[in-house]
Amino acid sequence: MQESLSVALIQPDLHWLKPTANRDHLAALLLDIPSQTDVVVLPEMFTSGFTEKPELISGDQKTMTWMKAQASLHQVALAGSIACEIEQGSDSYFVNRLLFVTPAGEVFHYDKCHLFQMGDEHKRYRSGDNRQIVEYKGWKLLLTICYDLRFPVFCRNKSDYDAMICVANWPAVRRHPWRTLLQARAIENQAYVLGVNRVGEDGKGLLYNGDSMAVDFQGDILVDGKEGCESVLVATFSMSLLRRARQQFPVWQDADNFHFS
Known part of the structure; x- marks a missing residue:
């Protein structure tokens, strides 16, 4: 097991529904990560911005190839969400x-379980039905997407993860809940939390502040993205600090036995 995990959070502006332009832009931002970085996290739908019209985006296989190439080039694990088309016989459907x-080209995935009905996400995407915890360099990482953050039972740490990754397109109008919920999930689960958001304006006129951050198991903010500006953050x-905190204040032993199904 690796004692320390170096994580980079990429907070970009995104080109609306332009996968090639976004991949090129993110490749340039990735050049700014330190050489000893272990994990790099991109926002939700990083090739397009959050859209209810995934059929207008082409090239999820191109994005997969691009991610493998970038992970290998920088020797990092690279994470982020895209609109992905799944073929099922003669039919197909989309998932977020x-x-x-990983740098070796191994691919893990999580399909968003909590679809944002107020934004009609449920009309164009199919929800996932399982949590996904990835183990990398001895660290167990819970994968979540945007709206998942609002559901504490789903995010509950049953002593099965060390850090939670949340990728998002979280609008500026709901900035305070975003920041507060990231800290709340870290505190209640005694886990590190990474929240990665975008900046700029999307094709629907929604504004995004960024506010990407890494939070420790006590809710203290380790790094915080500059409001409204593209950023590359490293934490x-x-x-050892995580284990010591859990041993000295073992909240988990009194936790309610909720189960997500």
Whole structure:
């Protein structure tokens, strides 16, 4: 197990529904990550911005190839979500899929379970039905997407993860809940939390502040993205500090036995 995990959060502006332009832009931002970085996290739907019209986006396989190439080039695990088309016989459907790609080209994925009905996400995407915890360099990482953050039972740490990754397109109008919920999930689960959001304006006129951050197991903010500006943020997680905190204040032993199904 690796004692420290170095994580980079990429907070970009995104080109509306332009996968090639976004991949090129993010490739340039990735050049700014330190050489010893272990994990890099991109926002939700990083090739397009959040859209209810996934059929207008082409190239999820191109994005997969791009992610593998970037992960190999920088020797990092690369994570972020895209609109992904799934073929099922003669039919097909879309999911909002968070991909976690290792430097060796191994791919893990999580399909968003809580679809944002107020934004009609449920009309164009199919929800996932399972949590996904990825183990990387000895660290167990819970994968979540945007709206999932609002559901504490789904995010509950049953002593099965060390850090939670949440990728998002979270509008500026709901900035305070975003920041507060990231800290709340970290505190209640005694886990590190990474929240990665975008900046700028999308094709529907929604504004995004960013506010990407890494939070430790006590709710303290380790790094915080500059409001409204593109940023590359780097934080270091410590396994020994995490274990010590859990041993000294073992809240988990009194937790309610909720189950997500």
